[in-house]
Amino acid sequence: MNKKEISNTTLKSIRSKLQNYPDSLKDNFEISIKFVSEIFSVEETKLWALIGLKIAQVTTRSWESSLEYYKATPDIIKYLPFNYIIQWGESGLDLSNQSPTLASSYFKASKNTIKKLRSRHIDSWALTGKSLYNGTWKSSTLACQFFEHSPALVKSLTFPQIEKFTSVLKNISDNSFDIASDSLSISTTIFPIIGKSNEEFINLLPNVIKLNLRELKGFLESCSKSLNKIDSNQRINFIKIIIKLMENGELNIPNHITEMANNLNEINKEEHESILELATTLEGTTPIFFINSTPKAFEKLTNTQLIKWVETGKKIYKTNVEGGVAFFKIESSYSEQVIENLSSSIELSKIKEIMELYCRGLAGSEIKLENTGDLVEKNIGWVSNESPSTEGSTVYLPAVTDRYTSKIDNFNWYKVVSTHQVAHVEFGSFQFNFSKPSNLFKDLRYTLEEKKLNNDENYKSQTWLTDIQRFFNMFTDRQLSLDIFTVVEDGRLDERIKYEYPGVKNPYIKIQTDTLKRRKPIQELPAREALVELIIRIGLQELKSIPVPKKHKKSATDIVSIAKQVFDYSANIEDVAEATLRIYAIISQISNENIDQDDWDNIDIDDINEEYNDSNNMDELIDNISQNPDMSELNDDEEYTPSEQVDYRGDFKPELSQLLNELRSQGDMSDENNKDSNLTQQMLEEMFQSSAEIDVNSNVSEMQNASGKFANNILKETGVNINQQDYGDGVPSHIDEDGGSLDPNEPQTFVYDEWDFRAGDYKPRWCIVHQKEMPEGDPNFYSTTLHSYKPLVQRIQRQFEMMVPEMFRKVRKLDDGEDFDIDDVIEAMIDIKTGNSPNEKFYWRRNKVQRDVAVALLLDTSASTAEAIDDSKKPGDDWDAPDDPVKYMEWLKNRKSEGSRRNYKRIIDVEKESIVLLINALESIGDMYGIYGFSGYGRENVEFYNIKDLNENFSDNIKQRIDRISPLHATRMGPAIRHTITKLKKAEARTKLLFLISDGRPQDRGYSREGVEKEYAVHDTKMALDEAKQEDINAFCLTVDKSGHDYLKTMCEDIGYEVLDDIHALPERLLYLYRRLTM
Amino acid sequence: MAKSTKTLYRSYIIEEYNLTEEPYYLPVNDEVELFEAAYKQRIPVIFKGPTGCGKTRFIEYMSYKIGVPLTKVKKQDNKSQNNIPLVTIACHEDLTASDLVGRYLLEGDKTVWIDGPLTRAVKAGGICYLDEIVEARKDTTVIIHPLTDHRRILPVEKKGELLEAAEGFLLVLSYNPGYQSALKDLKQSTRQRFISVEFDYPSRDAEAEIIKHESGLDIQTSTQLAKLGEKVRNLKEHGLQEGSSTRLLIYAGKLISQGIKPRRACQVAINWAVTDDISIQKSISELISSIFE
Structure with a gap:
């Protein structure tokens, strides 16, 4: 529209021209112009009016569009500035040039659309509508429809999405305007349902179109009806599954959609995510049947069990499509059976807590319970993911068991298995002592060893790390001796358990019987293996007619009577060794040949009753096995294969476990002249190579590699530092600890003595404590923590509030008060009568009794607190600070960068959270409290952080400081404790408390290295705590030590002390203890 | 109107309450010898140990055991008089010194002095067993101080008397260390007047x-x-x-x-x-x- 034209026109002329059209147009114009002229200038109004006129002038019918234009204007001017109004009008004009109906729809829809649309998109919006129009009548309908639906579309879609959707429609309309039109109207109802995934939905639409345009309407219709039955976040995933089905050529999609959605509707919406995730992994048509079966499956299965069920189904589907389909339909009995089994299965995680305490109760030591997979990951010689096992401190159980069809039976299986594993610890499987006499046998070990020394040159060079290794060294066929030993020992334990725990006897026998049923017929085994199997059978209580090779019947009878002797509750591990020796002597003389079906004879165990006595030829047998090579290598042998494992007994590795136990206790003790301290990695490797417990199938070079790795891992696992130079002559040198007393030269530094337990005296002025204020961080940490612990906070609040009323106690024996106490008055009366001076304080008052408590919380902020609390796989020794300053800085850097990448919780995080909760509680009871953190590097650098000083008031600054608590360097506990004592001494309170929260490992350069240094640190810490006691300060140590590196425990007999097994319990426990200690 | 009531219960005054049968006690360690030695030398004793491990049973047993041979030597006919009375006092947080020592009571317009259990034990020469002493008020621990050293006297402040403990008197405390509130710990000055016998659960x-x-x-x-x-x-x-x-x-x-x-x-x-x-x-x-x- 050119300027000239505008300037030449007047409103008057426009009005007169509008007279040419039906009155309604003029009327609407007059109404709107009142609004327009109020806001816009005359020129602007003129321009606006002119556009309307122009629209009316396009064709004979276009005055109707113009009418809509004028009609809509009063609403539009609320949302748009003038220039956009013009643009809007001109777009309409453009449309009416195409088709007046289009323009009418455009103007009609404008009011509600523009409300939501950005002004700059108005133009494109009109164009988008226009793009659907190609001059035909049908296309005009579609375009009009587009405008009509626009208000709804802008509500659920962004403008680019609308454009995209329109181009999809355009595509459809190329084929069929009807379908396009239907799609448009149905989609408008779908978009609000899908919500934020609309873009994805629009992107998927072309796929549907490509696959089957005719189905599109049905697809959309059923979607719009059914999608709301599905969890709102999962609707798009559902659609994806449907599309995948369409891609697979599945017909009758609308019905499927309805049915699947209805079935999903029956399931809790929270489960939809995992179900649909599972469904996407399925092939072919199975997702349909799977989803339709889920309500039924969920009746019995938990989420994890469902996953297992699906996995089984997938396997079937791979080999047999129809079978797979039937499986997912739950129309096969196998499928039902799998569900039955799964639903009765028990997951270790569910019962772990109970069973762990149970095991601890039985063993009386710190037994941990872990998943078998964890042991395999440690890579120290265990390989089976399924077999239960133990290495002396941890019992490993399979993650899930579904052997039986009832939950009770499965639970009993866990119980029997853990009882058996704990029995290794409880009844001394790993305590074999070569020189301890046995109970039930004559000790032939010494005889054999002596003979070996005489007869076998190789034997003389053998070394051993453990007594059990010394024992196994005597046997040429190590595998055979190990097999006999484990089988006999497991049998002994079974008997012992059944004797000691009659309560588990019944399930035990049931499991033994079931195990027996599953074992291979003995006749399939060659002679030697059959005889080993015989021992297993006796252990499993098969007492009637066990087949044995005819020609070895005498040997078998001997073995039976030995086994019967040792399968007794009074037998000990040394008896097992003696029995092993004898059985080995017998079996090694027998060649491992296959026996004909007819050459078997049955023996009844019950019939063999006479007590076992060494036969006359036992000496000869021992002579035989002491030869090298002994007589065990006979010709025509089948290769000896170890006997099939008894599954409930699991994997028993006596040699490795005893080694681990001894290394551990060596790591814990710091015997200055430890005889094993010259242990080398090479010795360990040798042991692994000779041991039969490690997979013998691997070839030699691999074996050497592996044993090196094992040795390394074992050392890490046990925290033993081998070949330490420091041990030397037995007098430990204190590295980097030379030099004399230190002087605090800077302000805010303090110097303290340190206790040297070797000298039995203090090292004067030995450590410098630098007191610093903790920098400030984000105050929100405080409130978010309180928020995330809301239930606990509320509970604590209640408990602590219950302490408060006690403060308003009725106080008796006052000079003045609310009323007199009748008892005290009488007493005073009596005193007067008897001539004593009466106590005149007989008033009482409800008084606020001052809780006179000052508490200092000392927080270990050493680097070791950076450890993730759920991550037990980190090697235990990497907390040890290197001595060399350069290496130390490197180590520190690693530590820190580890921290910055974390998305897990660390020990320190829980410490911080506990502090927040405690502060919150303490503020409500008004005790005086201080919070300090400590760390440091070396004796001249003990850092002591004020988070809240005792006499400081709680404020936002303190909240901010808490946020900044982070793992720093090493832990030198002594000086930090001493500094806190100094602070507490100054505080005026009747009860003073020092609360030390640490991870139980004092460690610092020259303070905490393995061996004597560690003991030094522990002694110093202990001494510092004793000093607190002398100052009438009650010290309490709370240790959060998940990995058992706790050295302080042994020293803290008369100091309040607690180890927290589960760090998550720290906040609650801390508050609990606080309450207890100060009530 | 009934002339006399049938006694439905048995009651004893504490000095006369003697165990007629030997209480069952199985020695776990050397506690019997230790206690006997301590008693002979009148050294006060603290029993430390967890609840229900037999501390109270032990003191009953010892009072009987020590009492019996004495009677046998002295008077054959009337042995109960020479048994050692055992006065057991369970301490609670409102137990005050006068609850132990005694107080004057009003009777009509007269006042009457009533001995507390500790005083009676001191007079009768019995064993006074204060169970869970840390629970009692602080003032109670003070009055036991002069009883537990060479003085062996009980000051009865109200009467202005000093009561010398009879020959057989011995003070025994029990005390449950470990999870005690920090506010309730025995003071060193108290603790160091006793020997401590540790009790634990038997094998x-x-x-x-x-x-x-x-x-x-x-x-x-x-x-x-x-x-x-x-x-x-x-x-x-x-x-x-x-x-x-x-x-x-x-x-x-x-x-x-x-x-x-x-x-x-x-x-x-x-x-x-x-x-x-x-x-x-x-x-x-x-x-x-x-x-x-």
Whole structure:
């Protein structure tokens, strides 16, 4: 529209021209112009009016569009500035040039659309509508429809999405305007349902179109009806599954959609995510049947069990499509059976807590319970993911068991298995002592060893790390001796358990019987293996007619009577060794040949009753096995294969476990002249190579590699530092600890003595404590923590509030008060009568009794607190600070960068959270409290952080400081404790408390290295705590030590002390203890 | 109108209450010899140990044991008079010094002095056993100081008297260390007037013997109970504050001997008695069901 034209026109002329059209147009114009002229200038109004006129002038019918234009204007001017109004009008004009109906729809829809649309998109919006129009009548309908639906579309879609959707429609309309039109109207109802995934939905639409345009309407219709039955976040995933089905050529999609959605509707919406995730992994048509079966499956299965069920189904589907389909339909009995089994299965995680305490109760030591997979990951010689096992401190159980069809039976299986594993610890499987006499046998070990020394040159060079290794060294066929030993020992334990725990006897026998049923017929085994199997059978209580090779019947009878002797509750591990020796002597003389079906004879165990006595030829047998090579290598042998494992007994590795136990206790003790301290990695490797417990199938070079790795891992696992130079002559040198007393030269530094337990005296002025204020961080940490612990906070609040009323106690024996106490008055009366001076304080008052408590919380902020609390796989020794300053800085850097990448919780995080909760509680009871953190590097650098000083008031600054608590360097506990004592001494309170929260490992350069240094640190810490006691300060140590590196425990007999097994319990426990200690 | 009432109960004045039968006590360690020696030299004793391990039974046993031979030597005919009276006082937080020493009471318009139990024990020359002394008020610990050193006197302030302890008098305290509130600890000045005899739960065999004697069960079941006790004590510090005491084991034994099923008896007498924590209860339940059929 050119300027000239505008300037030449007047409103008057426009009005007169509008007279040419039906009155309604003029009327609407007059109404709107009142609004327009109020806001816009005359020129602007003129321009606006002119556009309307122009629209009316396009064709004979276009005055109707113009009418809509004028009609809509009063609403539009609320949302748009003038220039956009013009643009809007001109777009309409453009449309009416195409088709007046289009323009009418455009103007009609404008009011509600523009409300939501950005002004700059108005133009494109009109164009988008226009793009659907190609001059035909049908296309005009579609375009009009587009405008009509626009208000709804802008509500659920962004403008680019609308454009995209329109181009999809355009595509459809190329084929069929009807379908396009239907799609448009149905989609408008779908978009609000899908919500934020609309873009994805629009992107998927072309796929549907490509696959089957005719189905599109049905697809959309059923979607719009059914999608709301599905969890709102999962609707798009559902659609994806449907599309995948369409891609697979599945017909009758609308019905499927309805049915699947209805079935999903029956399931809790929270489960939809995992179900649909599972469904996407399925092939072919199975997702349909799977989803339709889920309500039924969920009746019995938990989420994890469902996953297992699906996995089984997938396997079937791979080999047999129809079978797979039937499986997912739950129309096969196998499928039902799998569900039955799964639903009765028990997951270790569910019962772990109970069973762990149970095991601890039985063993009386710190037994941990872990998943078998964890042991395999440690890579120290265990390989089976399924077999239960133990290495002396941890019992490993399979993650899930579904052997039986009832939950009770499965639970009993866990119980029997853990009882058996704990029995290794409880009844001394790993305590074999070569020189301890046995109970039930004559000790032939010494005889054999002596003979070996005489007869076998190789034997003389053998070394051993453990007594059990010394024992196994005597046997040429190590595998055979190990097999006999484990089988006999497991049998002994079974008997012992059944004797000691009659309560588990019944399930035990049931499991033994079931195990027996599953074992291979003995006749399939060659002679030697059959005889080993015989021992297993006796252990499993098969007492009637066990087949044995005819020609070895005498040997078998001997073995039976030995086994019967040792399968007794009074037998000990040394008896097992003696029995092993004898059985080995017998079996090694027998060649491992296959026996004909007819050459078997049955023996009844019950019939063999006479007590076992060494036969006359036992000496000869021992002579035989002491030869090298002994007589065990006979010709025509089948290769000896170890006997099939008894599954409930699991994997028993006596040699490795005893080694681990001894290394551990060596790591814990710091015997200055430890005889094993010259242990080398090479010795360990040798042991692994000779041991039969490690997979013998691997070839030699691999074996050497592996044993090196094992040795390394074992050392890490046990925290033993081998070949330490420091041990030397037995007098430990204190590295980097030379030099004399230190002087605090800077302000805010303090110097303290340190206790040297070797000298039995203090090292004067030995450590410098630098007191610093903790920098400030984000105050929100405080409130978010309180928020995330809301239930606990509320509970604590209640408990602590219950302490408060006690403060308003009725106080008796006052000079003045609310009323007199009748008892005290009488007493005073009596005193007067008897001539004593009466106590005149007989008033009482409800008084606020001052809780006179000052508490200092000392927080270990050493680097070791950076450890993730759920991550037990980190090697235990990497907390040890290197001595060399350069290496130390490197180590520190690693530590820190580890921290910055974390998305897990660390020990320190829980410490911080506990502090927040405690502060919150303490503020409500008004005790005086201080919070300090400590760390440091070396004796001249003990850092002591004020988070809240005792006499400081709680404020936002303190909240901010808490946020900044982070793992720093090493832990030198002594000086930090001493500094806190100094602070507490100054505080005026009747009860003073020092609360030390640490991870139980004092460690610092020259303070905490393995061996004597560690003991030094522990002694110093202990001494510092004793000093607190002398100052009438009650010290309490709370240790959060998940990995058992706790050295302080042994020293803290008369100091309040607690180890927290589960760090998550720290906040609650801390508050609990606080309450207890100060009530 | 009845002329006389039938006595429905037996009551004794504390000086005359003597044990007529020897209480059962199975020595665990050298505590008997220690106590005898201490008594001969009149050295006050503190018993330390967890609840229900036999401290009170031990003092009863010792008062009887020490009393009997004395009577036999002196007076054959009337032995009960020479037994050593045992005055047991359970301390609580409102127990004041005058509760122990005594007070004047009004009777009509006169005043009458009434001796407290401690005073009576001092006069009668008995053993005064203050159970859970840390629970008592602080002023009580002060009055026992002069009684527990060479002076052996009890100042009776109200009467302006100093009471010299009779020949046989000895003060014995019991004290439960460990999880005590920090506010309630014995002061050094008090502690160091006593020798401390530590008590712990007996060994499995000894405990079985005790259970057998007290509950009348056979030795096998008693051993099972003792075994259970041992296992439950293993859980201490894993959320359990105190292990199951011998007393509880005996209760369980008594229930069993009354015909209650062992598992049930242990459940009520041990499991639910020691803890309210459900997961620990479950674990103990498993221990019980392992040990008892």
